[in-house]
Amino acid sequence: MKAIVYSRYGPPDVLEVKQVKKPIPKDNEILVKVKATTVTVADIRSRSFTVPPAFWLPARITLGLRQPKKEILGMELAGEVESIGKNVKKFKKGDQVFAATLTDFGAYAEYKCLEEDGPVAIKPSNISFGEAAAIPIGARTALYFLRKAGLKSGHEVLVYGASGSVGSYAVQIAKYLGANVTGVCSTSNLELVKSLGADKVIDYTAEDFANIDETYDVIFEAVNKSSFSVCIKLLKKNGTYINVTDPLPNAQMLWTKMTTNKKLLLSRNSPESSEALNFLKELVEKGKLKVLVDRVYSLDEIVEAHRYVEKGHKKGNVVINVEDNN
DSSP states (O other): OEEEEOSSOSSGGGOEEEEOOOOOOOTTEEEEEEEEEEOOHHHHHHHHTOOOGGGHHHHHHHHOSSSOSSOBOOSEEEEEEEEEOTTOOSOOTTOEEEEEOTTTOOOSBSEEEEETTSSEEEOOTTSOHHHHHTSTTHHHHHHHHHHHTTOOTTOEEEEETTTBHHHHHHHHHHHHTTOEEEEEEOGGGHHHHHHTTOSEEEETTTSOGGGOOOOEEEEEESSSOSOHHHHHHHEEEEEEEEESSOOSOOHHHHHHHHHSSOEEEEOOOOOOSSHHHHHHHHHHHTTOOOOOEEEEEEGGGHHHHHHHHHTTOOOBEEEEESSTTO
16 A cells, blocks of 8 residues: 655655555454545654654654654544454444544555544544544644633633634634633634634734733633743633643743642643544534635645645645545
């Protein structure tokens, strides 16, 4: 089968199209013919090995000390079940599914084996494979952290980076949960964020974020570009600060945690299960959750796709069509 592999860390050019052995499902696995995948920030970091200094050694041990342990990237996918292991009960041949593959990667290929009880579910019936492939990480991350924050109807929520993958989902999910949502983005994305349901949109290029005369129950930092000092001043007494990109607290964060009632939720992977995917599937089918697709590339254009995402200006998601006719 065709796959995108990389044998060393580096720029997008380290990614190569190669023929590799087609996987065979174990007794508890399904074999999925991959229709679409995505290029996420996690793919970029794994390929280039750009991780926080404090995580350098643990990341090297996980990803590979001298070279990548897992040669095929790809953190999420959508496709069709081609065959199943003898013990599989939840899926059958022909089922259309979507899944997260954060544990072992591998979505940049024509076929991928998935554990039946892992983060895989029947895909929403009203969207394409490309759109479905863009849900399992960004939307699941937003849902996990908003639930963890105890978001309730009537809460005031600010989403910084509201036009990105996680941010665009955070706006919509927070609205679904009954919050009043303020999105922060650039001028070119104001109307886009409004269309997602944001009650108010702040253009950070035209308005000083530090001068906002409001406070929030939840501040959701999706791109790690805001000032923590400013965010804490805008956060209510018992509010929650979420940062989905920063895995370690700095000195000011630790001091805030020790001396105030404000809660801090920092980057971590959401639990690997199908529950969140099934919940998100229902939202999509009810018309409560839209998938933003910025650009679509073919599998052979993976290098170009990585170059684009690495620039840091994508709106929503970048999709890779694994099949030419997808």
